[in-house]
Amino acid sequence: MNAQAQLPTAFDVQRIRADFPLLARSVHGKPLVYFDNANTSQKPQSVIEAVDQHYRLHNANVSRAVHLLGEEATAAYEGARDSLARFINAGSRNEIVLTSGTTQAINLVAYSHALPRLQPGDAIVTTVMEHHANIVPWQIVAARSGATVKPAPIDARGELIVEEFLKLLTPEVKLACVGHVSNVLGTVNPVRELARECRRRGIPLLVDGSQAVPHRPVDVQALGCDFYAFTGHKMLAPTGTGVLWARKELLQAMPPFFGGGEMIREVRFDGTSFAEPPHRFEAGTPNIAGFAGVSAAIDYYASVGFETIHAWEQQLLAYATERLRDIPGLRIFGEAKDKEPVISFLIDGAQATDLATLLDLQGVAVRSGHHCAHPLMQFFGVPATLRASLAFYNTREEIDAFITALLKVRKLLL
Numbered sequence: 001m002n003a004q005a006q007l008p009t010a011f012d013v014q015r016i017r018a019d020f021p022l023l024a025r026s027v028h029g030k031p032l033v034y035f036d037n038a039n040t041s042q043k044p045q046s047v048i049e050a051v052d053q054h055y056r057l058h059n060a061n062v063s064r065a066v067h068l069l070g071e072e073a074t075a076a077y078e079g080a081r082d083s084l085a086r087f088i089n090a091g092s093r094n095e096i097v098l099t100s101g102t103t104q105a106i107n108l109v110a111y112s113h114a115l116p117r118l119q120p121g122d123a124i125v126t127t128v129m130e131h132h133a134n135i136v137p138w139q140i141v142a143a144r145s146g147a148t149v150k151p152a153p154i155d156a157r158g159e160l161i162v163e164e165f166l167k168l169l170t171p172e173v174k175l176a177c178v179g180h181v182s183n184v185l186g187t188v189n190p191v192r193e194l195a196r197e198c199r200r201r202g203i204p205l206l207v208d209g210s211q212a213v214p215h216r217p218v219d220v221q222a223l224g225c226d227f228y229a230f231t232g233h234k235m236l237a238p239t240g241t242g243v244l245w246a247r248k249e250l251l252q253a254m255p256p257f258f259g260g261g262e263m264i265r266e267v268r269f270d271g272t273s274f275a276e277p278p279h280r281f282e283a284g285t286p287n288i289a290g291f292a293g294v295s296a297a298i299d300y301y302a303s304v305g306f307e308t309i310h311a312w313e314q315q316l317l318a319y320a321t322e323r324l325r326d327i328p329g330l331r332i333f334g335e336a337k338d339k340e341p342v343i344s345f346l347i348d349g350a351q352a353t354d355l356a357t358l359l360d361l362q363g364v365a366v367r368s369g370h371h372c373a374h375p376l377m378q379f380f381g382v383p384a385t386l387r388a389s390l391a392f393y394n395t396r397e398e399i400d401a402f403i404t405a406l407l408k409v410r411k412l413l414l
Helices: 013-017 045-058 068-087 102-114 136-145 162-167 191-200 248-253 288-304 306-325 352-361 374-380 396-413
Strands: 096-099 123-127 148-152 173-179 205-208 227-231 242-246 264-266 330-333 342-347 367-369 385-389
Touching: 045 068, 045 288, 068 096, 068 288, 096 102, 102 136, 102 173, 102 205, 102 227, 102 242, 123 136, 136 148, 162 191, 173 191, 191 205, 242 248, 288 306, 306 330, 306 342, 306 396, 342 396, 352 367, 352 385, 352 396
Parallel strands: 123 148, 123 173, 173 205, 205 227
Antiparallel strands: 096 242, 227 242, 330 342, 342 385, 367 385
């Protein structure tokens, strides 16, 4: 973590917090401390209003009507594609496939790119620290094709052992996958280095960026990967929204993942022709209002600035980590040199679920469980952890309240 990150003097966290209505509420008679941002972020008023305005003023389906409402809905939906292309510096708006989230985006690559190419004896490389969404789809297509999935190991600090990852990139590997940032450990993986080495070997690299895009600017062209997936609801936007970015030549070579309306050029019983990417992969009615919210979320990030966001979050991460280390019997999982504001931990003698339940009664929302990362839990030899994940609208005072509550519930349990 970068504890020395310099915060711009103009940053006013209380002004930022005023933009997020839910942060003002109480739970169980206590002021809410929301530290479950890695699961889903809260939404600023501008995003809420964008969704509300769509349903109040513009509600219609996309690309199927010549009336004004249909044109407005289509403009909002396609406008989100343009905003997202700029947000991650895609080479073209046509490289942006709009999905329901990271899970659908990764499954799209699994079934449309990987499965048609896999043969018995082939392999897919992923890592021990991945979310299940970046493991299970590969297992399914591997089982269907006779391929295998090879996990790259990590060390005790929760950092990817890069040389071991590279050793796995043998000629039978047809795809490599890695999370940009671990949802459990906060570890930032060296995506540029991995992409460079994959490219040298002719192996496409897919990156799960769900935990990266809320915290740092992402430039897919600079990263050098081949696929990049992320979800809207972790980056201030509505649920049911997500993105798959892929290189144009890869999308053009991929068959449709599922069929229906809007993804076709012409349907005949003697054969159907499909639309060009990205619409080839967007069958059915999409979450139009949700993507109006995505555009508003991107605008909000631009108004704050990722330099400011990164500096504040790194200060919060350093402060929270320091306070947690002072608690007797507390073990932190994941102490990588480069990490985002996610802290997973346990207290000796206390169950993670018990701690989370009692913290909720004190107004503190944290996550307990395996965090959709069973292999990572198995690596550390624990069934679950408690996870506090921070965002730029959190404060030092909230960390102090969290620590006070944690000490109180620790005393009750031990």
